[in-house]
Amino acid sequence: MLSQPFLDDRLCLQLLPRSAYSARDPAQRSTLGVTLERQQGVHAIDSDHRQDFDTWPGTLALTPAGIEVFSESDTGGEYLLLRWRDEALQSVLPLTSGRVQRQGHGRALALAQQARRLLLEPTPDVLALEHCALQLLALQAVTEPGCSRPRPAQFARVLEQMAEQYGQPLSLAQLAASCGQHELRFLRDFTRAVGMTPHAWLIETRVQAARRAIDSSDLALASIALDAGFAHQSHMGSAFRKVLGLTPSQYRARQRAL
Known part of the structure; x- marks a missing residue:
């Protein structure tokens, strides 16, 4: 869209x-x-x-x-x-x-x-x-002289893991292990490299996956929620409201009206 x-x-x-x-x-x-x-x-x-x-x-x-x-x-x-x-x-x-x-x-x-x-x-x-x-x-003012940030490339495997396994429960320990870091350092470096915490990015990934399913199918929202890794439909609804400002039903209605 x-x-x-x-x-x-x-x-x-x-x-x-x-x-x-x-x-x-x-x-x-x-x-x-x-x-x-x-x-x-x-x-x-x-x-x-x-x-x-x-x-x-x-x-x-x-x-x-x-x-x-x-x-x-x-x-x-x-x-x-x-x-x-x-x-x-x-x-x-x-x-x-x-x-x-x-x-x-x-x-x-x-x-x-x-x-x-x-x-x-x-x-x-x-x-x-x-x-x-x-x-x-x-x-x-997009540059910060003297500010050293972790290189995003070091987290490539983590983003790929989230993109491939967003429907599964993923822990901070599992994600940190993907790039060989301790959990606390991984949390700090990932957040500085991407601009969001690993948990926030996983929720973003699940919401985007659910959006694509809503856009391309007539599946029930409860099924889409489970496929996207949410515990239940209301969990997906809370994530949609926070990320997109719309409920899944409102989003589906908007897409059908376009």
């Missing part, structure tokens, strides 16, 4: 879906993107040289106007994209000349999830969306 671009001519906020894509940004506007789900593919930044990429949840990317970006992925991944016209906001925004990317940005991930909840509402709250967009714009 692709949300319609929202807000106005100054700001454009859009939720891009988890689906295959091949796109070239014409670089007419500055953009700020936040990865909601892991994405893998190839891209070319302001050149014809294509490189493999593996972008993790919680990655914030700032691309000034004039820098063309080509990106292609066989699977895609949910992504929150904000575009703006520099001339409309240049008096209140810092200047940057190149593309900047930062991983493990917890604040960016939280704001992107908030924007997702707002965009999924049947009647979006324009004021709340604009406020969220401006808060995202304020995150343009």
Whole structure:
């Protein structure tokens, strides 16, 4: 599901879906993107040289106007994209000349999830969306000199394990063992690398799996809940309300109305 671009001519906020894509940004506007789900593919930044990429949840990317970006992925991944016209906001925004990317940005991930909840509402709250967009714009200081963060690549097996086994009960000890760390260190490093705790990311993974099942089937919600790893339907309902701001029934009704 692709949300319609929202807000106005100054700001454009859009939720891009988890689906295959091949796109070239014409670089007419500055953009700020936040990865909601892991994405893998190839891209070319302001050149014809294509490189493999593996972008993790919680990655914030700032691309000034004039820098063309080509990106292609066989699977895609949910992504929150904000575009703006520099001339409309240049008096209140810092200047940057190149593309900047930062991983493990917890604040960016939280704001992107908030924007997702707002965009999924049947009647979006324009004021709340604009406020969220401006808060995202304020995150343009994406670098932290002297701040050392764990490399997300070291947790690749953990994310893959969650993606493959979200329907099963997973403990912190099992996840930590996947990357050979003590539980306390794993909890700290994973949270700093991704921007969410392992438990919060597992719940996010289960909610997204349930969303895909709702989108593509007429299965009963109780069955979807169990398949996605929730203890029961009400457990899934609580997770949906927290993550998406909708109950599973409301989400299904919204998707059928599109």
